[in-house]
Amino acid sequence: MSYRFGLIGYPIKHSLSPWIHGNFLHMAGLLGSYSLYEINTQDSFTEQLKVLRKDKLDGFNITAPYKQKIIPFLDGIDKEAEAIGAVNTVVNTNGKWIGYNTDGIGYLRSLMNAYPFDLQDKSKRILIFGAGGAARAILYTLSKNGFNYIDIANRTEDKAKELKLQYELSKTSLLSLQEAEQHLEEYDLIVQTTSIGMNSTQDSAIVSINDKLSNKNIVSDIIYQPVSTRLLRDALNVGARIHYGHTMLLYQAQYAFELWTNKQVKVDEMENKLLEQLEG
16 A cells, blocks of 8 residues: 655645655655645635545645634544644545644653653643644643643733633633743743744744753743744753754654554654754
8 A cells, every 4th residue: 555645734845744754654664655735825725625635645734824724624523633723634534534633742742752751740830832723732732631730921811811711721820921931940841832933033032031940941942943942042051951843843743644554653763864854
């Protein structure tokens, strides 16, 4: 059997997903291909999906700006993806498109791989910056895996409040960015999920890192371009431990590959290879 996978989104010409899944297929001893299906926002999404249906892919990934827009076109949706409100992976099951979200599990796997002993303690205090799609996935997965002390810091309180109510997080506090900055050292894990630190904001950080942080604190940024964001560099400079975003990219792809093939590939050795790809 030869598998056929793909990615839809816009823009995606520079996506590393073909490289990642090409490696996965090789490691699993499977035949297959992974193609890019770039759908311009000017085109009819409905018509483009009709074309995709005819291609009969075994599975495909979805990235921005279609993670929510894809949902009405699915034949079914996994309960976790439904709770998160976004789909990034579709499995073709006997001609039916079933949607999943691998972001949260991918993040948790990458974090547990980097700091397994620290995260065995479910009483760790966690602070999440942001209340968008990635924050939703990570917050949902962490809470479902027993982490109860998770606070949210966001520019606007409304979206953060919505998350707290939706996931029934009675122990969660909502903080302004200023309040979070003043109490950073109180958190065992600090997770940055916004776009601040990438592209035109590469010299910026969501908050200023103070010298109260130490190796007791883990600072995680899900941005992977650049690999080392301003936030991570500042955290490293004061002695905190850090967690890179490109590892989440790898582990969420690993989980998608499992859903498609029922095979799990080990990705530890791919972390440095992916780093090389990202750094050119």
